[in-house]
Amino acid sequence: MSSTNNQGSKGYLFSIVLVAVIGGLLFGYDTAVISGAEKGLQAFFMGAKDFVYTDFMHGITSSSALIGCVIGAAISGICASRMGRKKSLIMAGVFFFLSALGSYYPEFLFFEYGKPSYSLLIAFNFYRVLGGVGVGLASAICPMYIAEVAPSNMRGTLVSWNQFAIIFGQLVVYFVNFMILGDHIAPAIQKAASGLNEITNSALLLGDGNWSITTGWRLMFVSEAIPAGLFTVLLFLVPETPRYLAMTGKDNQALTILSKINGAGKAQEILSEIKETVTEKTEKLFTYGWLVIFVGIMLSVFQQAVGINAVLYFAPRIFESLGMGNPMMQTVLMGIVNITFTLVAIFTVEKWGRKPLLIWGSLGMALGAAGVAVTSVSASLPPVIAVISIMVYSASFMFSWGPICWVLISEIFPNTIRGAAVAIAVAFQWIFNFIVSSTFLPMYNMSLGSMENFGHAFTYGLYGVICILAAVFVWKLVPETKGKTLEDMSKLWKRKK
Numbered sequence: 001m002s003s004t005n006n007q008g009s010k011g012y013l014f015s016i017v018l019v020a021v022i023g024g025l026l027f028g029y030d031t032a033v034i035s036g037a038e039k040g041l042q043a044f045f046m047g048a049k050d051f052v053y054t055d056f057m058h059g060i061t062s063s064s065a066l067i068g069c070v071i072g073a074a075i076s077g078i079c080a081s082r083m084g085r086k087k088s089l090i091m092a093g094v095f096f097f098l099s100a101l102g103s104y105y106p107e108f109l110f111f112e113y114g115k116p117s118y119s120l121l122i123a124f125n126f127y128r129v130l131g132g133v134g135v136g137l138a139s140a141i142c143p144m145y146i147a148e149v150a151p152s153n154m155r156g157t158l159v160s161w162n163q164f165a166i167i168f169g170q171l172v173v174y175f176v177n178f179m180i181l182g183d184h185i186a187p188a189i190q191k192a193a194s195g196l197n198e199i200t201n202s203a204l205l206l207g208d209g210n211w212s213i214t215t216g217w218r219l220m221f222v223s224e225a226i227p228a229g230l231f232t233v234l235l236f237l238v239p240e241t242p243r244y245l246a247m248t249g250k251d252n253q254a255l256t257i258l259s260k261i262n263g264a265g266k267a268q269e270i271l272s273e274i275k276e277t278v279t280e281k282t283e284k285l286f287t288y289g290w291l292v293i294f295v296g297i298m299l300s301v302f303q304q305a306v307g308i309n310a311v312l313y314f315a316p317r318i319f320e321s322l323g324m325g326n327p328m329m330q331t332v333l334m335g336i337v338n339i340t341f342t343l344v345a346i347f348t349v350e351k352w353g354r355k356p357l358l359i360w361g362s363l364g365m366a367l368g369a370a371g372v373a374v375t376s377v378s379a380s381l382p383p384v385i386a387v388i389s390i391m392v393y394s395a396s397f398m399f400s401w402g403p404i405c406w407v408l409i410s411e412i413f414p415n416t417i418r419g420a421a422v423a424i425a426v427a428f429q430w431i432f433n434f435i436v437s438s439t440f441l442p443m444y445n446m447s448l449g450s451m452e453n454f455g456h457a458f459t460y461g462l463y464g465v466i467c468i469l470a471a472v473f474v475w476k477l478v479p480e481t482k483g484k485t486l487e488d489m490s491k492l493w494k495r496k497k
Helices: 010-045 056-081 085-104 118-149 155-181 207-224 227-235 242-247 251-262 265-278 291-305 308-313 317-322 327-352 355-375 383-398 401-411 415-445 454-477 488-496
Strands: none
Touching: 010 056, 010 085, 010 118, 010 227, 056 085, 056 118, 056 401, 056 415, 085 227, 085 242, 118 155, 118 401, 118 415, 155 207, 155 327, 227 242, 227 317, 242 251, 242 265, 242 401, 251 291, 251 355, 291 308, 291 355, 291 401, 291 415, 291 454, 308 383, 308 415, 327 355, 327 383, 327 401, 355 401, 355 454, 355 488, 383 401, 401 415, 415 454
């Protein structure tokens, strides 16, 4: 198909979107790799002689990438506005690559290989934070990039593919972790009576258990270097977004790209609309009122406050506590369920709209969370009901808040404030991701008198209530954006101001 005919080239559009969604795959890969590596990593640092590696330290280490995510998201607006969308994604790819190598070999140059120490722990966390910066950048800019190249009638579907890539990246890393661990046993760790953390099962110091402590977690982290390198190289082959080019006075380049995507006739019309909305490039954040910023922030807050990432990050531990066979296999099964229901969103978002999917997903998550809470305090119900409830909870998120939140964040903001507004919204997303992830295990392990599983019920009960609040928020405040152009957002929020 000619790239300059009246229809444009869908092949060209899909090819550049495909490169962008690899950033989503790395987003999912980087955030989920810790689920398979964290037990071996914990056992490794518990062998340190110069400090005590506590559960609190392990919680921070397991979540340290999220600190980088907050930083990356916070600077994404500045990077996207000053460097452009493409160069910002290239920088994210470099960070992914360096993080994968550094997390595999944190001893590089300064420390003795295989000898845990407090200094080495700091170095490891530095590399995880660096990867988190890459995730934060990609999480904000990949949907923005896709939204700014996609025609309005395909935008929701194409941005949803970014969420598919995130979930696919998580599924890939679940498989990779499962294959790396293989028949090797994960370490079982207890706190010694002396107050010092150590591995009390001597069998783990030999053979399979020792391999998972010394080598397994390293291989899981370095496996990310392959997709990270591919992403960085391919980004040099894609164009900058036409909206950024128009905002920086490069109208001819913008028109060329728009023509390849939309056809020559439509391209000039789109460029004119873009130019109308970027004439006031210095508009302040609250030019369109506070409501648009509030809605963007709360979409991000609710996406994390419903608790999904706590489940994704600690899935093997949760399934192990339920006594459901091989926890890594159950995690892979959950990844397949997640992929399937993300496809539901992709193929229905332009037909059903954003709001209905968000509302029904919220109610489905509340039902799943309630199922886990009830089975946690009822000894008469089999554990398989809790597993099914977790699957319902996860599946409901995947056809709603998972992809649709990113679609809305990429499209609800007017052109002139999009970079800064997206950065703020996504920063809040990662802040609440860190809050939820770091508080999950303490809440989950709470007990009340003779009720050992009180924490299980309390945690999922809380998430269920938040899901109901999320449904009400969407119903009352979130506008439907199906079929609207990005330029229509300026008019919509001016009316609501």
